[in-house]
Amino acid sequence: MSATRLLVLGVVRGYGRAHGYLIGNDLMSWRAGEWANVKWGSLYHALKQLTKDGCLTDETVPPARTDYTLTAKGEQEFQRLLRDALRRPETRPDTLAAGLAMLPSLTREDAVALLRERLAALEARRDEAREEAAARADPSHVRELFGLWEHTADSGAEWTRGLLERLEAGAYPMSGEPDSPGAPGSWVILKLE
Structure with missing residues (x-):
């Protein structure tokens, strides 16, 4: 299973619509390069492949940015990858780590x-x-x-x-609960001062 694939789908899902730099910036700020081997090149490859597979749609936004949105097939793939990451112990910890990053979904x-x-x-x-x-x-x-x-x-x-x-015991706001970041499109893009 690809931790990168799960993370990319999860970030696009979280924002509802996201471009590659936003996705990569989030993942790099989470240090996903260390625990999931996410690199800028693998991120853009995943975006292209997920679009080709019908999990994402892409739209060019002037002047030259591409925004991505999750399709129904992408939601199914995200749910499958997330559930497998949590239920199946793997030798490498990257898939579990990716699943934990998306746990509130x-x-x-x-x-x-x-x-x-x-x-x-x-x-x-x-x-x-x-x-x-x-x-x-x-x-x-x-x-x-x-x-x-x-x-x-x-x-x-x-x-x-x-x-x-x-x-x-009630730790962490999960999907359907108040203040949960688990609903599609619920993430807020933070503006840096």
């Missing part, structure tokens, strides 16, 4: 359900790795690999339990 109930799926998958991975490490005899040093996977899954499960507790 979901209702609290949906986010909790998806994170419970993630928790169950992480606990299953932890248990499988533990069993594999115990059963592994030769070469003995390979047990360390399974130990690493067990530790990674266990710490991921612990973090997920904490996020679930915070969400269930």
Whole structure:
């Protein structure tokens, strides 16, 4: 899954209409280049590909700017990518990070359900790795690999339990709640003084 694709769709969705520089400026201010490997070139490639795929429409605005809007297909793709990012543990953290950046786009109930799926998958991975490490005899040093996977899954499960507790306690305004940034077109473009 592409974290860049999810982030680009999410930012366009958040603003309702956005140009490449606005999207990139937001993502770079979030330091997405570090945690999701988003670069200016990959951003513009994603915009072109998402437009080609029918997820975005583009419109040239004089003098030479292109604005993008989300299509119905783009909303479906955004929802699919966001839900997968939260429910499926991946080896690389970039998709989860992208999902967290767009978390308020979901209702609290949906986010909790998806994170419970993630928790169950992480606990299953932890248990499988533990069993594999115990059963592994030769070469003995390979047990360390399974130990690493067990530790990674266990710490991921612990973090997920904490996020679930915070969400269930009412943390963060989610879609449909007052002050939520989760509705399409709800983001405000900040004017710098």
